[in-house]
Amino acid sequence: MKHRLRYIILYLLFFTKVVHSFGQTVDAPDIQFVSINPYTNEVSIAWLQSTNTNIEFTRIHYVYDKTSIIKALTIIDIPENKDDTLIFKTDTIGVFTTQADEAPLSFATDAYTNTNENSISLDKYHTTMIVESSVGECGGEITLSWNPYQGYDAIVSNYTIVEVTGINTETTIAEVPANQTSYIISPNGESDRRFFIEATIETNGTAYTTTSQMMNITEESYTYPENIYISSISCSVENYFTLHIETDAQSDFTSHIIERSFLNRINFVPYDTIAIPRGTAEFTYIIPQKYSSDSLFFYKITAVDDCGNSIVSSQIVNPIEVRIQTFSEHEHFLSWDKGLMWEEEYDSCKIYRVTNMNHEEKIATLPASEESYVDEITDFAIDPHICYYIVATQKRDSMPNTTQSHYACVDKESHVYVPNTFNPHSSFEENRIFKPKYAYIAGTYTMQIFSRNGSKIFESSDINKGWDGTIRNKAAAEGTYLYAIHITLPNGENISKNGAINLIFQSE
Numbered sequence: 001m002k003h004r005l006r007y008i009i010l011y012l013l014f015f016t017k018v019v020h021s022f023g024q025t026v027d028a029p030d031i032q033f034v035s036i037n038p039y040t041n042e043v044s045i046a047w048l049q050s051t052n053t054n055i056e057f058t059r060i061h062y063v064y065d066k067t068s069i070i071k072a073l074t075i076i077d078i079p080e081n082k083d084d085t086l087i088f089k090t091d092t093i094g095v096f097t098t099q100a101d102e103a104p105l106s107f108a109t110d111a112y113t114n115t116n117e118n119s120i121s122l123d124k125y126h127t128t129m130i131v132e133s134s135v136g137e138c139g140g141e142i143t144l145s146w147n148p149y150q151g152y153d154a155i156v157s158n159y160t161i162v163e164v165t166g167i168n169t170e171t172t173i174a175e176v177p178a179n180q181t182s183y184i185i186s187p188n189g190e191s192d193r194r195f196f197i198e199a200t201i202e203t204n205g206t207a208y209t210t211t212s213q214m215m216n217i218t219e220e221s222y223t224y225p226e227n228i229y230i231s232s233i234s235c236s237v238e239n240y241f242t243l244h245i246e247t248d249a250q251s252d253f254t255s256h257i258i259e260r261s262f263l264n265r266i267n268f269v270p271y272d273t274i275a276i277p278r279g280t281a282e283f284t285y286i287i288p289q290k291y292s293s294d295s296l297f298f299y300k301i302t303a304v305d306d307c308g309n310s311i312v313s314s315q316i317v318n319p320i321e322v323r324i325q326t327f328s329e330h331e332h333f334l335s336w337d338k339g340l341m342w343e344e345e346y347d348s349c350k351i352y353r354v355t356n357m358n359h360e361e362k363i364a365t366l367p368a369s370e371e372s373y374v375d376e377i378t379d380f381a382i383d384p385h386i387c388y389y390i391v392a393t394q395k396r397d398s399m400p401n402t403t404q405s406h407y408a409c410v411d412k413e414s415h416v417y418v419p420n421t422f423n424p425h426s427s428f429e430e431n432r433i434f435k436p437k438y439a440y441i442a443g444t445y446t447m448q449i450f451s452r453n454g455s456k457i458f459e460s461s462d463i464n465k466g467w468d469g470t471i472r473n474k475a476a477a478e479g480t481y482l483y484a485i486h487i488t489l490p491n492g493e494n495i496s497k498n499g500a501i502n503l504i505f506q507s508e
Helices: 002-022
Strands: 030-036 043-048 055-065 071-079 084-088 106-113 131-135 142-146 154-165 169-177 182-185 192-203 206-211 215-218 228-235 241-247 255-262 269-275 282-286 297-304 310-313 321-328 331-337 348-355 359-367 372-376 385-394 401-404 408-411 415-417 437-439 444-450 456-460 479-488 494-503
Touching (some): 030 106, 071 084, 071 106, 131 192, 131 215, 228 297, 241 297, 321 385, 321 408, 331 385, 359 372
Parallel strands (some): 030 206, 228 401
Antiparallel strands (some): 030 043, 055 071, 055 106, 131 142, 142 182, 154 169, 154 192, 192 206, 192 215, 228 241, 241 282, 255 269, 255 297, 297 310, 321 331, 348 385, 385 401, 415 437, 444 456, 444 479, 479 494
């Protein structure tokens, strides 16, 4: 009985010792925050000491895998047990394959006792913030984004976006709530900019600030066009208008929108998109739609960025519109609206007549105040299709500005009258030569004169050169002769006249 009692006492003493050895709880040091110095990329890890009194050292862990089983590598063991902060650079410690300014890094702390006991707190890690950026293609807007601050027992109050200028002058750009992890910053004309993110957190009832690395941004520098100007308008004979455009050759933007408004200068809509190459100071644009009297448009051209945002627009222009009224067979009344081209008044207007398909003749120069003109046709050896256009000019130091109207045309009726008698001795000059009278005749012309037996005695290809009643420089016999006249107009139309002419010699 005594031996059994002795064994029971020894067993109880051993059990008590075992329970004491394995039952001690080691309290881990509490991390308060981790941070990156934006200027040096140094990492700061701050913690509070363990509540245990027999702590021999504190171990700082780099937590590199949190996917399933948390894995960590030792950074350093720090003797004693106290509130402390570790500051270091990741590129000086071999355990890091990713540096502090490249990706978020997670850290944890554990305490080790002098009896070889330790806390287990790898799941109580804190993670640094990394800010990233992207620059928009449309005007250089900067988007900053960052990973949220994560820390055991840490609560984020807000984030502050800080810009650094000059010699490390810090300016708060914005404060955003804890659930926001991105922010858009407008361009300010500077190509090189620096930012970092500051998080306000609370850990164990104490407020701290923690920062990200510095984000250095070099924006692509753009040169914006300072102006765009429509210097003149010209028109082809087919009535297609061309805008002559002066652009800023220094501009980096090539996209331009042709806008137009029907009958007013308010409701402009996109009409066409064109690309003006970089370095171009002058450019021409042919309006695809042919002019018609019911399609009077106002135009302007706008330079846009890569996303279609307007940068600068030209002045509003519209061509001169010309109208024709027929006063008589040989008189045309022209009137025109000067159109909207420049802020200043025109200096002069020139009127051009186009005949025989492509023969241009300036018929008048008028002051800018005039808006009408009567044209009298005196030469009828012209094609029946007659056109007019107006050119308005404004003087300036370099080349003058000009704007041209469309081609306004009128079609006359061709007339050919052949007399039946002529008298070389007549006192009236127009009766001494046999030739047709005509109006609005052009093109190729032939006239042949035949004797009564069919012999050709005269031929002319000039409508103004007729037969004077002679054969080989001798007066022909009085009587009847035959004529054949053939005309091919420029438009391909044929006119033929055949008949008899009486030659007489009588003094009047």
